[in-house]
Amino acid sequence: MIAISVVDEQTIPAVLRAAAARFGDHPAYVEGDRTVTYAELLALVERTAEVLISSGACCEDRVVVWGPNSIDWAVAALAVTYAGAVLVPVNSRYVGAEVADVVERTQAPLVVVQDGFLGRDQVGELHEAGVDPQRILPLDRLMDAAARAEGMSHEGTDPDDVADILFTSGTTGRSKGAMSAHRQSIGVARAWAELGGVRQDDRYLVVNPFFHSFGYKIGILVGLLTGATLYPMATFDLDETMRLIEDERITVLPGAPTIYQSLLAAPGREQRDLSSLRLAVTGAAVVPVVLIERMRAAAPEGLGIDQVVTAFGMTEAVVVTMAREGDPADLVASTCGRAIPGMETRILEPGEDGSGxxxxxxxxxMLGYLDDPEATAEAIDEDGWLHTGDVGVLDGAGNLRITDRLKDMYISGGFNVYPAEVEQSLMRLEGLADVAVVGVPDERMGEVGKAFVVRADSPAGEALTADDVTTFAREHLANFKVPRQVEFTGALPRNLSGKVLKKDLR
Incomplete structure (x- = not known):
């Protein structure tokens, strides 16, 4: 076995080669009847990288990858960085127009797409949105070509090179691409894995989508660093999740609180053996103390998970704080833990209650936002502090508690939703004169969108229904962004400057 110093593992290709050397024939991925070892993973990535380069993607080009969790998605993503290009993952639930916007803004020569997911025609959607067919590479075609390729040796990547660009929306409604260097993506994955105690004998069910930092950096990259075996899940299915935990003896299951709430409420859970679970990391929404207690409680009352911790992060800084093993349930549920090694937190101008x-x-x-120095300067001040837009409190031990949001963003099922983006889309609906979207509590999803709609003074406005609003939204937005509630109103409350008073709507 080749010994490779951690100091040398500052790029994703180096981490991949080290994983193949360290873990060899140990399974890296299991998906249905298919198993890929770490040695096989390296060979697959080398061949796929050769195909990407021959298709015109290399040398700091941006490559968009659009699809659900799968072994092939992981191979394609790793091959992008192995080829010297920059990974740009996009939400598997996006519609073609949303992906086309990312392709255009990143000037990506290629978009790798899994066609047919959820019965849709993703390639057709891209064509309709104006993406050049020469830039579209179906994932199955990429894998077929890789099977015939000889493979390539990696030429070299610098730790400070951009590894990935993850898009996140802003309050203006315009998405921004957060850029991370190889050393950053690897470093945050290593810190998370060490605090969580992930190890080679772990079997990690990846419900978090690979297009999200929680699935990509805290999933794929954590696997490479630890040798854990990953089980990618394309869509969350409750029965299949319980079957995999029981049959495959899954030990690690990170995810949004809704995953664990669904498991606890699942019919027939008492007849399932879920005792193999030992580590759960959650966040992205308020976590009730009773949920943490039930996750830790022995079956049949709970899930019997040994270690349950919470964390706080964002696309611009993937993991900032994290609870630790041994923290009491009330601390884990009511806070997001303490700053991880390499990060620090501060409250700006705290009020009497300590919040700010x-x-x-x-x-x-992050290094900054893609092609947006003004937004970067607005987010990161001269002293290097990232202004999160969240209101929080730090206790004496440095544990963070998020109390409010400066922004209007809300979290639905673990995904950030920015109302301005939804509102801009809905304003194109005939018969709609004005609209405001807010997040409202939902037992299962944490929060869902509620649209307050003002009808236009026209025949189309008079005929406009709630179903018209949600149908239009589904055609133009990813499902998690679609408002679940619609209320018609004569006018939206606004201040003297014309800004909608969303607190009044809430």
């Missing part, structure tokens, strides 16, 4: 805007600084804060 949360600022974070450290090794894992």
């Amino acid at each position: 805007e949360l600022l974070v600084r450290g090794e894992f804060v």
Whole structure:
């Protein structure tokens, strides 16, 4: 076995080669009847990288990858960085127009797409949205070509090179691409894995989507660093999740609180053996103390998970704080833990109750937003502090508690939703004169969108229904962004400057 120093593992290709050397024939991925070892993973990535280069993607080009969790998705993503290009993952639930916008803004020569997911025609959607067919590479065609390729040796990547660009929306409704260097993506994955105690004998069910930092950096990259075996799940299915936990003896299951709430409420859970679960990491929404207690409680009352921790992060800084093993249930549920090594937190101008805007600084804060120096300067001040837009409180031990949001963003099923983006889309609906979207509590999803709609003074406005609003939204937006509630109103409450008073709507 080849010994490779951690100091040398500062790029994703180096980490991949080290994983193949260290873990060899140990399974890296299991998906249905298919198993890929770490040695086989390296060979697959080398061949796929050769195909990407021959298709015109290399040398810091951006490559968009659009599809659900799968072994092939992981291979394609790793091959992008192995080829010297930059990975740009996009939400598998996006519609073609949303992906086309990312392709255009990144000037990506290629978009790798899994066609037919959820019965849709993704390639057709891209064509309709104006993407050049020469830039579209179906994932199955890429894998077929890779099977015939000889493979390539990696030429070299610098730790400070951009590894990935993850898009996140802003309050203006325009998405922004957060850029991370190889050393940052690897470093944050390593810190998370060490605090969670992930190890080679772990079997990690990846419900979090690979297009999200929680699935990509805290999934794929954590696997490479630890040798854990990953089980990618394309869509969350409750029965299939319980079957995999029981049959495959899954040990690690990170995810949004809704995953664990669904498991606890699942019919027939008492007849399932879920005792193999030992580590759960959650966040992205308020976590009730009773949920943490039930996750830790022995079956049949609970899930019997040994270690349950919470964390706080964002696309611009993937992991900022994290609870630790041994923290009491009330601390885990009511806070997001303490700053991880390499990161620090601060409250800007705390009030009498200690709350104020949360600022974070450290090794894992993004390099900046793609082609947007003004937004970068607005987000990261001269001293390197990232202004999160969240209001929080730090206790004496540095544990963070998020109390409010400066922004209007809400979290639905673990995904950030920015109302301005939804509102801009809905304003194109004939018969709609004005609209405001807010997040409202939902037992299962944490929060869902509610649209307050003002009808136009026209025949189309008079005929406009709630179903018209949600149908239009589904045609133009990813499902998690679609408002679940619609209320018609004569006018939206606004202040003297014309800004909608969303607190009044809430």
